[in-house]
Amino acid sequence: MISAFRRTRRFSGGNRMLAEGIFIYLAAAITILSVLVITRKNPVHSVITMLVLFFHIAALYVTLNAEFLAAVQVIVYAGAILVLFLFVILLLNLKEEAVARRYVGPWPLGLMAALGLFLAVVVSLNSFVAGPAGSFTNEVIKAETNTKVLGKILFTEYLYPFEVVSIVLLVAIIGAIVLAKKRLRS
Amino acid sequence: MIPLHWYLWLSAVVFMVGVAGFLTRRNIIIMFMSIELMLNAVNMSLVSFSRYLNDMRGQVLVFFIIAVAAAEAAIGLGIIIALFRNKVTAHVDEANEMKG
Numbered sequence: 001m002i003s004a005f006r007r008t009r010r011f012s013g014g015n016r017m018l019a020e021g022i023f024i025y026l027a028a029a030i031t032i033l034s035v036l037v038i039t040r041k042n043p044v045h046s047v048i049t050m051l052v053l054f055f056h057i058a059a060l061y062v063t064l065n066a067e068f069l070a071a072v073q074v075i076v077y078a079g080a081i082l083v084l085f086l087f088v089i090l091l092l093n094l095k096e097e098a099v100a101r102r103y104v105g106p107w108p109l110g111l112m113a114a115l116g117l118f119l120a121v122v123v124s125l126n127s128f129v130a131g132p133a134g135s136f137t138n139e140v141i142k143a144e145t146n147t148k149v150l151g152k153i154l155f156t157e158y159l160y161p162f163e164v165v166s167i168v169l170l171v172a173i174i175g176a177i178v179l180a181k182k183r184l185r186s
Numbered sequence: 187m188i189p190l191h192w193y194l195w196l197s198a199v200v201f202m203v204g205v206a207g208f209l210t211r212r213n214i215i216i217m218f219m220s221i222e223l224m225l226n227a228v229n230m231s232l233v234s235f236s237r238y239l240n241d242m243r244g245q246v247l248v249f250f251i252i253a254v255a256a257a258e259a260a261i262g263l264g265i266i267i268a269l270f271r272n273k274v275t276a277h278v279d280e281a282n283e284m285k286g
Contacts, residue, residue, distance in 0.1 A: 019187070023192060027196045030200060031200070031203075034199075034203045034204070037216075037220075038206065038211060038219070043213060043215045043276075046215075046216055047219070050223075054226075060230060064237040066237070069229075069245055072249065072252055077252070084263055085215065085219070088263045088266055088267065089215060092215075092270050092276060107210040111210055114205040114206035114209060117205055121202075122198060125194055128194070130190070130238070131239060134243075136241055158246050158250075161250060165250055165253045165254070168254060169253060172260045172261050175260075176261055178264075179267065
């Protein structure tokens, strides 16, 4: 196709097989774990399965030369969001949920809709044409490290979106406090 | 190097699982986790695009998506607690006051 997809010299022979083996393991683990997440009856089991899933996704990011995002994935997703989920399950005391039926209502319809969407995505993948390659090749990133390159773009080209994200997080903090407050004094 | 299509297939599969979980389950916490699954599927494809097109912007986008996902989780779980305080259930079909 284009030069970005050519096989690089470093990945010839045994290295390539090793990379493929690691990818196949990670892909199989991610697929199985994500299916487990949505089929467990107990939400606590789902959260624990999702923790393992996030670690595998972080490993996938490492194989894609995105070390900073792998660290963020573990710290923010596994460390903050999942702990928040666990706390909420703890607060809700979902004893009767554990004996309730898992799939309610027209669930085969939902499954069919998901499969249809998957087929649409897969069919459109065949007509995928890659855009022009950018300037951040492996050598450039290796000379400056991934985090430094990412930080430079984040604080120059994407400074305005970065500030907007800080407002979004502030709104989330205030909103969570307001929503979870017992009763607003009026 | 591994073909880009493998990563896109994996991303599509995880996104499909997320959609299926959101549409078939009625436990609100599992539905939230399905949304997180879908966000992660998109993140995976963005990181692989970033790697294969030699462009860091995909990773910047993933950074923003993770920040928004954190905000969404905080707000969503606040809503779940507010819902549970009023209805004492995590079953979304029980919250049907708006139904005509």
